[in-house]
Amino acid sequence: MLGLEQSEGPFLQHGHAHVPAPQRVPSALQRDSSVRPSVPEGIPSERPSRDPHSASVRPSVCAFSLSLCPQCVPQRVPSVCPSVLSVSLSVPPQCVSPQFLSARPLSAPTTTWRGWGGLEAGRRPRPPHAQLWSLSPVLTRAHTHTHAAAMLEELNELLDATPQRPDTGKFTLLRDSRTDGSFLVHHFLSFYLRAGCKVCFLALVQSFSHYNIVAQKLGVSLTAAKERGQLVFLEGLKSCLDLVFGEEEPSGQPSPLQFISGSVSNLKDLFDFVRTSLAPTDSDSWKGRVLLVDDLSVLLSLGAAPVDVLDFIHYCRMVVCSQLKGNIVVLVHGSEDSEDEENKLVVTSLCHHSNLILWVQGLATGFCKDVHGEIKIIKRLSLESTEQDVIQIYQYKIQDKNVTFFARGLSAAVL
């Protein structure tokens, strides 16, 4: 498993298009029960057709991926084929954490050449960037794809977090500029629900059904969580409608979004909502308390002053992080060149005292189909001391049910 093996990377990269005939397969490979026909012999200087899905290429992909992770890859072949085509070395999945990838280059990969006709002919000199290939996190993708798609596993690895032991007392800021960072909200929602925390979710942007459908894709049911009292969901759009068009509340209870009506200027009602919903009771046995906000910038659009928003967050921090030893996760929009001064004030101030910042940015060079953006992970080791922050930068690609992270420039489409 640990043995790294390499295909003919260079000939996949250069040369003219050629569609090899699938029947010309080395017999040694055919006998291997798990490995399907592979790149045929005799065409070392030519590459298969560009189309990863054409029948002649797909088998070779199988050969690659089977060698990665025998127990899980076979059924996933179509989803990895374009990337694996260009990745040549395999590393066991457990070694391919992205930290590993970015931290050190693989110094001396032990390459075992599988018995392909073209390769047996002689060891051709490896291209200078072959080592890079060996570290492609695409392999990780192949792995996570196959196992249960719960949260974004890769992100957990990057953050050193597991649902088994969630952090306590942390303030996490999610910030996006020039792109959409809501996938992080979905991640943290499913993460904390899975971790058995009691979650208060201020969902101001989308409807409940949206969050529920995405959460189901990530393996969590919000309706079930609501029923068992684990999730307290404030649907901003709905309660805003009730506030604007609804008649007087029969109970006399003010709406959490009372500030919209202008009768009060501060966000005290919203804070009360958070406090009561996260208040510990005798019977519950939740592992922790979490406040999740998507997104804070909406409050500004609805007429709250920046100072009120900061006050609200401060109060929440006191209650959730300090008293209840829980966590807060907050999403804000805000790029550096934004002209929204109020929003900027909120963002800068929150950045200043968060324990962890996940900053998602669109690519500076514009839109790309295969790399959706860049994520900067800023870990404050301590808010008090002067220790340097740990900054990691990755690029990511969002897929239907998963997000893959890779070191910069190591997208499967680029390699």
Added chain:
Amino acid sequence: MMAAGGGAARGGGAATTSTSFRRSGGSRLAAVPGTRPALRHGQLLLSCGVPSLDCVLGWWSGTRRRRPCGIPRPGRPCPQPPGRAVRGAGRGERGAGPSCQAAGAGRELWFGIEVLIRRESAVPRAGAQASSASFNWELISGGGLAVGTLLLIEEDKYGVYSSLLFKYFLAEGVVCGHDLFVASAQDPPANIIKELPAPLLDDNFKTERVEATAAKSEDCQDSMQIAWRYQNAPKVETSPTTSMKFGHYYDVSKKMSPELLQSIKWHSFFLPDELPLEPKLKMCNMNCGYARLLRSIQSVIYQEGFDGSHPQKKQKNILRIGIQSLGSLLWDDDICSTNTPEDIHSLTKFLYVLRGLLRKSLSACIITMPSHLIENKAIMERVTNLSDMVVGLESFIGSERETNPLYKDYHGLLHVHQIPRLNSLICDVSDTKDLAFRLKRKQFTVERLHLPPDLSDTVSRSSKQDLAESAKLLSSGCGAVAIGKKHLDF
């Protein structure tokens, strides 16, 4: 019938009669006329009246790896869902347009769909119903405006093309039999309705109508054949039935016939008429005009049952809401006139409440907004965040680009500022971001921006640099704007 459908999907050689048939199977599945379900996020989609813009608005992008078949190609007619558009069978692969390309080469498309089609076409269904292959094709090709979402059009400088898009959106509603809600502070809604463009009644449209009637009488094949032969007979035209087809083409040079207009129900909101009636309507510190408009939309939605409150009520229908030049001075909003408006939150509050209304009802909304007049850019940023889709129009009228030879084929550029995130992690991103629009003699189309052929070897184009610059500006997707000339991401 099944065999014919499957053959079309594989070889593109189906006869015309059978292809026109296949659609009825697909349209039967969409319960509301003029809509179709989106495969990925499960939302109903409706057309905004410009099929090429539909493609831009929401791509069914799933695991698709190839260039989708519906993206408009330069110099070609707008894309149509492949199942219906195979008119000349056996044409050349590239000359046949995107539709044939898709229908003709099943293996060209991604793996999963191919399997899906094979499986579908292998299971024959009772009756003469269409193969569901065509149904799938309809779903994967092209996008549309999802029901419950808000499309914001940033007006071009003189509001020429944005008002055109606005009318297209409403006209599509008329043709599909949707209810309309037209709000304006400038032109009386009755006038806007009167000036809607006439639908292009091409062969497809006619067969479509015939089909609708044929589907009712349940004996598809025979009546279809006969009616198809007599489709030019005037009796088909006399009763304007609602069309089940998704996306129509319009002739801007003609006005819609009054008969067609009478067939639908429309509501109007004209601010000058509203204001004097009730002097005080303060809702959440919102601008009076906005508050009244919200109240009006809300009452239409609730009274007409678009919120699904009367499930026993007959046929479900869609409400199309159009709001013209929101935020302009005529709406009594000062965001256009000053950098520090008195009430900076009215517009954003309005949009938030409107979004809530839309999400809870069977409705879709188009808003045009004179964003170039809004001094305070912070407002525009917030507005963009609160809308589901934001499309900016930049017309060449009065700009130096009008005379630029590089842009001679186009009338303006189309910038996509925001694309919807709906029920999924990914948002629909179309493959291309460089889009331009043009108004042909009769039609408004959105196309990929491309360079005119550089025919000379020696003479270098002086404005090449210029185009490179503008192309850079254009390549902003999902809000990602290219910044910096020398930046290298990977």
